[in-house]
Amino acid sequence: MQALYAQLLVGLINGSFYALLSLGLAVIFGMLNIINFAHGALYMMGAFVAYFLLNIGGISYWWALLLAPIIVGIFGMILERTMLKFLTGLDHLYGLLLTFGIALIVQGVFQNYFGSSGMPYAIPDQLRGGINLGFMFLPVYRAWVVIFSLVVCIATWFLIEKTRLGAYLRAATENPTLVRAFGINVPRMITLTYGLGVGLAALAGVLSAPINQVRPLMGADLIIVVFAVVVIGGMGSIMGSIITGFALGVIEGMTKYFYPEASNTVVFVLMVLVLLVKPTGLTGRAA
Numbered sequence: 001m002q003a004l005y006a007q008l009l010v011g012l013i014n015g016s017f018y019a020l021l022s023l024g025l026a027v028i029f030g031m032l033n034i035i036n037f038a039h040g041a042l043y044m045m046g047a048f049v050a051y052f053l054l055n056i057g058g059i060s061y062w063w064a065l066l067l068a069p070i071i072v073g074i075f076g077m078i079l080e081r082t083m084l085k086f087l088t089g090l091d092h093l094y095g096l097l098l099t100f101g102i103a104l105i106v107q108g109v110f111q112n113y114f115g116s117s118g119m120p121y122a123i124p125d126q127l128r129g130g131i132n133l134g135f136m137f138l139p140v141y142r143a144w145v146v147i148f149s150l151v152v153c154i155a156t157w158f159l160i161e162k163t164r165l166g167a168y169l170r171a172a173t174e175n176p177t178l179v180r181a182f183g184i185n186v187p188r189m190i191t192l193t194y195g196l197g198v199g200l201a202a203l204a205g206v207l208s209a210p211i212n213q214v215r216p217l218m219g220a221d222l223i224i225v226v227f228a229v230v231v232i233g234g235m236g237s238i239m240g241s242i243i244t245g246f247a248l249g250v251i252e253g254m255t256k257y258f259y260p261e262a263s264n265t266v267v268f269v270l271m272v273l274v275l276l277v278k279p280t281g282l283t284g285r286a287a
Helices: 002-032 039-055 061-082 092-114 140-162 164-174 176-181 186-212 223-233 238-258 266-277
Strands: 130-132 137-139
Touching: 002 039, 002 140, 002 164, 002 186, 002 223, 002 238, 039 061, 039 092, 039 186, 039 223, 061 186, 130 140, 137 140, 140 164, 140 186, 140 238, 164 176, 164 186, 176 186, 223 238, 223 266, 238 266
Parallel strands: none
Antiparallel strands: 130 137
């Protein structure tokens, strides 16, 4: 049973990363209508920014949680202003190809300078150790990752779905001309939304750094699964991405315990089954 509990914990941790990354993808697609394949590279950049802040600037993990998403978010906004804004009204394929090219360039640059091996990032002293629950030993840092990710996901959902700012964002995607008539700077809102989406990816990278080490290809290993999570939950669905991310992480962990050979494919099998029954995803809506 301890092995099962351990795999469930691993599944929850992976689900936390899936949820944060798919949430960022859902925000970008739902608000900007762009399939952002560079998301994995920006997740990797978040981990590297935290690594640089610690080893060059002496800035702790706690400040990195705040600064890394802001720094990567600004980089994302520059990308949106200089490249992605020209894709407005074009087919999704153009955005997919452009962001795929950006991802290859970013990963290639980091791989050229840092190689493919991982670099350690220390767990902060406040989150070291573990808690004996009787039936298993729970590492404090892993419990922190799950709880913090869930809080961030719920806060983002509340911002998009329940606040006036979120209403403006949704209106700007549906009818930008009308929103401009109310004096709202729609291009700026779109840029900030893209920054928010990639900032969530960078935040996941900082959380992942002490567990998975800092590697140039850490995003490439994850992005395909995250896209499957977004498709299953429904493209552009905020809550669907959150629920599906955590759920598929747990399912993947249980599969590793009961049938390890299928652990790498179970997400894609579920994606096929869901699309056969409901092509728009579990919570997606038809165009």
